Amino acid sequence: MRLSRFYLPTLKETPGEAQIASHRFMLRAGMVRQQAAGIYAWLPLGLRVLKKIERIVREEQERAGAIELLMPTIQPASLWEESGRFDAYGPEMLRIKDRHDRDMLFGPTNEEMITDIVRSSIKSYKQLPKMLYHIQWKFRDELRPRFGVMRGREFLMKDTYSFDASPDDARKSYLKMFAAYLRTFRRMGLETVPVKADSGPIGGDLTHEFVVLAENGESDVFMDKALIGKPVPDAGTDFDGDLEGIFSDWTSLYAGTDEVHDEEAWSKVPEDRRLSLRGIEVGHIFCFGTKYSAPMRARVQNAEGKEVDMEMGSYGIGVSRLVGALIEAHHDEDGPKWPMSVAPFHVGLINLRAGDEATDKACAEIEAALEAAGVEVLYDDTADRAGEKFARMDLCGLPHQLVVGPRGLGQGEVEWKDRATGEKSNLKLDEAANRIASLVKTELDRLAQ
Amino acid sequence: MRLSRFYLPTLKETPGEAQIASHRFMLRAGMVRQQAAGIYAWLPLGLRVLKKIERIVREEQERAGAIELLMPTIQPASLWEESGRFDAYGPEMLRIKDRHDRDMLFGPTNEEMITDIVRSSIKSYKQLPKMLYHIQWKFRDELRPRFGVMRGREFLMKDTYSFDASPDDARKSYLKMFAAYLRTFRRMGLETVPVKADSGPIGGDLTHEFVVLAENGESDVFMDKALIGKPVPDAGTDFDGDLEGIFSDWTSLYAGTDEVHDEEAWSKVPEDRRLSLRGIEVGHIFCFGTKYSAPMRARVQNAEGKEVDMEMGSYGIGVSRLVGALIEAHHDEDGPKWPMSVAPFHVGLINLRAGDEATDKACAEIEAALEAAGVEVLYDDTADRAGEKFARMDLCGLPHQLVVGPRGLGQGEVEWKDRATGEKSNLKLDEAANRIASLVKTELDRLAQ
Incomplete structure (x- = not known):
């Protein structure tokens, strides 16, 4: 799902009535x-x-x-x-x-x-x-x-x-x-x-x-x-x-x-x-x-x-x-940090330079490969600032985040973040989708046992 | 789904208020x-x-x-x-x-x-x-x-x-x-x-x-x-x-x-x-x-x-x-005669002699084979009279009916009825599930085009 098509009206301020x-x-x-x-x-x-x-x-x-x-x-x-x-x-x-x-x-x-x-x-x-x-x-x-x-x-x-x-x-x-x-x-x-x-x-x-x-x-x-x-x-x-x-x-x-x-x-x-x-x-x-x-x-x-x-x-x-x-x-x-089985999407994909030919192409390929493997992806394809995108994706709480930017792409890499632990590491662009799809599947299977 | 477990309170009489x-x-x-x-x-x-x-x-x-x-x-x-x-x-x-x-x-x-x-x-x-x-x-x-x-x-x-x-x-x-x-x-x-x-x-x-x-x-x-x-x-x-x-x-x-x-x-x-x-x-x-x-x-x-x-x-x-x-x-x-894509089950399976070792076994095998192929089966495993079973299955309107009785089984056959046309024919016991599963799939694909 592309964020530009989705309906995700996030709020920057915390509403006063919310106590918990x-x-x-x-x-x-x-x-x-x-x-x-x-x-x-x-x-x-x-x-x-x-x-x-x-x-x-x-x-x-x-x-x-x-x-x-x-x-x-x-x-x-x-x-x-x-x-x-x-x-x-x-x-x-x-x-x-x-x-x-x-x-x-x-x-x-x-x-x-x-x-x-x-x-x-x-x-x-x-x-x-x-x-x-x-x-x-x-x-x-x-x-x-x-x-x-x-x-x-x-x-x-x-x-x-x-x-x-x-x-x-x-x-x-x-x-x-x-x-x-x-x-x-x-x-x-x-x-x-x-x-x-x-x-x-x-x-x-x-x-x-x-x-x-x-x-x-x-x-x-x-x-x-x-x-x-x-x-x-x-x-x-x-x-x-x-x-x-x-x-x-x-x-x-x-x-x-x-x-x-x-x-x-x-x-x-x-x-x-x-x-x-x-x-x-x-x-x-x-x-x-x-x-x-x-x-x-x-x-x-x-x-x-x-x-x-x-x-x-x-x-x-x-x-x-x-x-x-x-x-x-x-x-x-x-x-939130959603368990895989109830996460609204399994993976959040962030394009750091939407409109750039290389990042657009890499993101579209990752999105397609993940979806073909049955993984649900929320793809932030908007023109918003990077900081806003990171904060919003954390707020959505999807288990995995993949961040695609021009710098990493130059080295054939994308950044992966585990939302639950906060750990980050780099993945090879051509391996990222397979790697994440396999992690998603393993976790879904574990929870379904 | 076994009828004995399901909840299907059919009525023999037509309620007076129903005009259509x-x-x-x-x-x-x-x-x-x-x-x-x-x-x-x-x-x-x-x-x-x-x-x-x-x-x-x-x-x-x-x-x-x-x-x-x-x-x-x-x-x-x-x-x-x-x-x-x-x-x-x-x-x-x-x-x-x-x-x-x-x-x-x-x-x-x-x-x-x-x-x-x-x-x-x-x-x-x-x-x-x-x-x-x-x-x-x-x-x-x-x-x-x-x-x-x-x-x-x-x-x-x-x-x-x-x-x-x-x-x-x-x-x-x-x-x-x-x-x-x-x-x-x-x-x-x-x-x-x-x-x-x-x-x-x-x-x-x-x-x-x-x-x-x-x-x-x-x-x-x-x-x-x-x-x-x-x-x-x-x-x-x-x-x-x-x-x-x-x-x-x-x-x-x-x-x-x-x-x-x-x-x-x-x-x-x-x-x-x-x-x-x-x-x-x-x-x-x-x-x-x-x-x-x-x-x-x-x-x-x-x-x-x-x-x-x-x-x-x-x-x-x-x-x-x-x-x-x-x-x-x-x-x-x-x-009713349900189109395949909206039928409550795809196939109705009738056991004419529930409790009989041979018909029970044949029905269980057909049921398992159909379900393994993704076909939804309502299996009438009750002890009701044959006439009651036929009328009830027609009333449910499932696209295919398979009828398993001792006589047919003796010849290695089950009866198949197409609910929409009313046509009946005999199928070899060991081919019935595959044959019906393939008809169901073809029709579902056709409707989804």
Whole structure:
């Protein structure tokens, strides 16, 4: 992609409202633009990251056996009256009257609607288990939206719902999502930890938050250091097999939010492994039994011929929030440092003298060779000053930078910079594209394992 | 994909509210489910078609040089007050008050918001032209939603907006979209015709509707028969080059909706080439000059150093509506007949005796071989009756069907049915997957040209 064609409205000044790094860099790099409090337009650079996150989430959901559908954003209030949540939800629900004065709402979540869909077609345990998910914009009318996309009002979420005929089977569905989540975040280059969470008034043990460890996190987390860097289930994992081993392997190490913190269990963690940190919640999984199926009469005949309420679970990932969380976890003072799998482009190519025959030709050749190898390139072909180009490329945070100038070209060389480490070195012009393409591929493969 | 894992809630009865084929089949095949008047959940089979349409639209937009972003569904009323449309829009606009009693709305279209985004960053003709698009859910509170997704309230639309420094350049942007639209619909296996449309109170010649010719269309179209089957610009078309030839080649042949029908021009079409038909509007392109940029003060400095309002155009495609239009154009009494490029799966594989060692093995091998070749397979591995399986597969409308039963297997054969023609023949078991994979690939390549 040539920058002259792209739409990248970067800002030189840091907007006053941005208190944390991710918010600051997303505005400055032209990734998003606020259109109303907590409501953002995703500009091209930001949308590319959002779509890559979405793709990883989708691939891991499919691997775990979940099937994609798409529920609408606008829902009828009647479904929420069935579950009792229409009155209970409070002012965060965006309530709407349509032209016929019917009560509608912009979905903040979809338990009611998916239960309605499934109860209409599933009548027997033989049709179960089912895990259905969608990736859709939700709206929660936060009193004080802040921190950019981290706590917006309109946000993109992946939510999966599982339906089973017995609590034992529901646990199996839960474990599938638990394992899928471990893989999902790691593939994005994120260190997340599953943390025991508060199950609220419903009770039950089966609920975990997945948190990214980051200074600007909103929750306090107490955890065993041994959880950090733990290998996640690999791509060959059999999700229809027994996942209890994976689950106990992770959950036998202490990790809890402050809401459920257990001093006694904590005291048994060896002192040098006790970590108390801040975390950003990026996923929450929950097995809630018949909370919705019972009032909404979503029932199946079980193997014994008895009518039972379906056992359900729900499993969320904050897709748009992850863009912010990724920056919080990976940045320096100049901008984000994107992991390869979620980088908006893999390589930034800078032409130091756009319009010069030699640098134009060299850049066009590198661009073509990289793109032919499946590498995504943002090519700065503008006439801007060198300093401006360097700062802008750092702000974009692409993993690799290649800088082509007349001086280097004279010696048959281009400069390569690794954005994450800041290391620079010179590459032979005729080897640069191959070399970088191979580094990109290796890193993508490593993250996909 | 194994049917036992998929979620395909087909209906045996035709729902009473469905008056046209597309609505009927989409409900019966479990492609969508109505959640409120004109508001649908897209079930897995329907979502797969929707996503394929979206992908084709996206690829052709990118080819033409448009850049993707994503605007939110909820907009502040203030932008619409600037353009004067907040009061003018009427009851089709879904108006919302948030918890702070601020006026918001669910976007029915995005001219105001994109103008606001672009005016904040583009100040010079040197930054132009720009074509920006998004694919997002819109809401229009239709008085009487009907015909399923053809006239729903919540619907998916691709809308592109062009920004130029002069009317001449705006015309170039318009021609790019004109050519892109010709390719877009043809790639979906649709015969569409660009038809001169009513430009409304703004005036100007540059507006065309793209209509699919179909009995159940809502508009009357008068056209020269020579437009049918006309070759569209090929994949190698240079969108930065001169597109006037393509434009005049198509527009010199008469085609108009009844609103702009010109009896005199019509009388000059040779009588045997005059067609008067019904059409379904699936795209509308529009060059509207400074209608929004003037009141919203979206201005640039032009090459002469003068401040001018940007020249704009907007270009819509009804993405969710296209699913219905495709069925209207391609179906028989048993269900849709999907063109390969938008088929939810390429091949339906039916196991006539699921549980039988030989048929299970043959089906698993065919499934694996097809998938390894990149072919998407829906494999009916259920224990349902053969008649039920055949009817369901016809209702799904996948281009190829392979039927594996004990009798055929005894002779080393499987049955192949072409869904579009209904032709059946037997294939050698060990050649079936290769043969079908090659047919699928040939057809996909043909449509992508």
